[in-house]
Amino acid sequence: MFVSGGQFYVFVACMAYGGIAGVLLSISAGFKRLCRLKPFGVISDILFCALSAAGFIVYSFALKFPALRAYMFAGVLLGALLYFKSFNVIVANIFKKLYNNIRKTKKAKTKDGRNE
Secondary structure, eight states: OOOOTTHHHHHHHHHHHHHHHHHHHHHHHHHHHHSOOHHHHHHHHHHHHHHHHHHHHHHHHHTTOOSOOHHHHHHHHHHHHHIIIIIHHHHHHHHHHHHHHHHHHHHHBOTTSOBO
16 A cells, blocks of 8 residues: 655655765765875765765664655755755855955965065
8 A cells, every 4th residue: 555644754854865965975076176096086986875875774764764765766866956056056156255355365465474
């Protein structure tokens, strides 16, 4: 028998997990930029996928999800997509403005180290 009670909340919880996974993927991408070795990037991506899948299994058992369904994977993917299309862009713009302000203050210094 198909039971639909609570599936919306499970979908929302899966979207939240996708958003968290998106944050962790952004952090992982930052580490890959620091170390430019190609094998490190490949290993990092494989490790992230494995840890993300294991994390989802633990997450689903902790929240007592019903049997694994396709809408759960769709929720995780949608959550990650929403993170990358909204929050990630906002954070990137904030850091870009901070970086530009820091660069501007460094350019404003004179040769003897005083501000103009």
